[in-house]
Amino acid sequence: MHNVPHPKGEMRRDSAHLRTMLQDSPEMRLEPTRSTESVVSDRARPSFTSSSPRLTLDVPSPVNFVPSALPTAHIPLSNSLQLTLQDQQSFMYVRDSVMVLRIGKPFQWSSLSYIYLNIASKYAGVMRIFIAGASMELRSKTLLDRHDGTLSSDQYERARRLEHSARSHYHLALKDLSALVDHISFSGGSDDDVNALFAMWFLILHFGLYDSQSIGASHVHLEGIRSFLQPYLKSCREQDKTTLPLASQQLLYYISYMDIYLAFSSMAGGRLWMDLLSEDADSPVSYDGLFYSARSCLPKLWGTQYPISELLDDLENYRPLHFLHLCQKPKLSILNLATSSDMGRSDRAGRQQLWKELTKLGDEFADVLALADKVVDTGTRRLIWTVYHASLEFYALQVLYSSLDPDDESPPWLDRVVATVTSIGYKAVKEDPRQLYRLVWPLAIAMIRTRDLVHRDWLKDQLLRAQILLPSFGLPGSDWDGKGLLGQLLLEANRTCHTVATTADQRLLKG
Template structure:
């Protein structure tokens, strides 16, 4: 069946150019509505970079137009998100079901089509980097779909196993070559770029991890696979505890793989993956990627790096908390506890300017339409949330250990970290309310750690509002209300 044309708003191409649906995929009027909605979907917010140069935009314009399974998954996600949003906007959702059930049904149909296409793609023995890219994007979108709209842990586990298989059999063998190529490009002379408008961040050492503008690359380095692999790791730490032990175990397997490589100084390590993923946007977009977007990548890199390192620390805290009982935890010098505590303090020193900027800024609007203040806010909140998480996991174990008090005095106290998470979240919500999807976990743990009932009520309302974007937020909201209302029959993190 010939592809049907669909005009899009603000595409990253020539004004007025139309977008084509993938071959063999016909579009209904509601499908067209869904495609028009994609640029406003919560996925764009979750992945960070603004439209039209968002990774979602790349998956839509560059991949979905050629791969029906990717297009079907984007339609499925958009349809189900529209359905949930409409229900949340209705005062009487029961009477609205008949008129909105089409969007729900269409979402399920598109998901079924994507599954069928994915099975066929996985049967192919030889997979090019472009095929791996399409499969990986599809699997990632399926994980997000099952998390927000599906049956939860059991279905998520299936797709995670698919990602693991793809990772070990097809991605890992190609990553070292992509990493080596990226390191060669880093050593090449860079074009002169006027970054004076970036202020202090232009000289931040983190900017050294950004590669110069590059044309198409062979292999995985020219795809968005490294970035989506990194996003997969973020997806499951530490909130995987909400989805059950199975998902948490699979997450541990993937993260441990990269951390083992990190410890052994062999590729691909987690630092290699992070560096390659942050170099990749200009490469998978190609020559059309504008200088303004490259500068945007540059000025947001410090916040993204703090966000990344905070996630790694959260994973290490989770591992220590899950696999050590109270008497078994060592607090001696050189112990995992001390290493984690030192890393948390190191981050506060290295990113002092960024953290101070978040505390001093009144809102995200001080940067105009640039996203740098958004990134600063949610990366700072993630860092302070990591401090809260550390305290909540181990504060009971430190009772009666006066020898550790002097060591921990240099770390931000629990009450201060909780206050900072809540204060920064309040400022972020006032200017960018949808960005709370980026900070659900720190908001949750700060809300249960505070003794301020006004703030607890505020967190409860905010988490409940996020339910419009997926049932995973509903689960977190209900869990929060159980704990904050005095149901202590459950642990914070189960």
């Protein structure tokens, strides 16, 4: 008889491989600086077992989510992590952060809120990476004041402290991640363990958006997720578990979006997303399966607490979110054509099929596109922000497609599409400037093809501001050099946006 490998044996081997990947990554080779903003016991190990003593943070429940005054004393956690006032402020800032804005669902009843309230106080790494990302965002907001000419010396020093704290928490969280992977691989782990793991992966990848030097490390983590996922799911089937825990399913779906965006910054990206896309239709971790799970998991996650108003909100946003979901799929075809040796010039049939898919998608969601174009403002309704996001992603696909046709590099519809993107982006950012960080990718794509100098100046100014906070939002690196018209245009956008506004500030903060 052939020896059949046991799933947990496979998980252990993959755990060792994943640990090697983490240790070989540049971020793990750096020795973290001991932050003056946090106190971590040298004897403490990451807390991830269900039997660990637990201490609930003084964080408001979703039923009564009103900010409270922060105490000046440290908050000790069950894992011996202690938070200073600055750390507490960063943690409390999470719910108002750009990370939450980019997800779209209001924080109070989101899966991130579930992780924040139920997981972060039990797992040192989750708490640390929440604080790291929020601290980095607060630091970047301070730099934006400098960009606007209003930064004082005290604010500048605060930005330095925030970055120092962020990087310290970040590097310590990486060690917690490695320990948690080992724990789950050897013991199977509880649902909370797995939710903590995927929360850390998502938060670490989002932290990478704040740091242009972390692109390579982000790809290492995405490969780590790929290495973990299949052996873990095989182990679940052996134990009659159906799939990932609810929160992890939605977090994996969010991670797939980040993988798609990173595919435009490096040709090493997109592999996890392609894995999910190639899963059987009935697989719980297929790309479509994760979408449907993400759309229905919140009432299950929160149980009877989940209010009718949120159920109505989910139902109202379903159609434009489905549109946004479907807009991700043609990106694979565009990238395949863009990275072929001749930029798809010999694949006329492939380009025609891609255009048919885009046309069909636009026809199916013509009502969403019309609403995005005609509505004057959102009236604070989440629905309209979702409509804006989905519509701009669709138009960005058309703009990218226009760069693939060697016989018609400037089709007659291109100027109209770019003008529509600019118009929607302008009214969205005018109403709420923070929405820029949610819409930054399609606006960046529009900028590479606009021939209207006024539009170009506005788009350029918005993207320069966005890059102070999110220097790694999906524009390409050197991998794209020489890759036909699309590669040239994307590199031009990259050079336009990557200015001293980001790099000089980062150099100054690092001393």
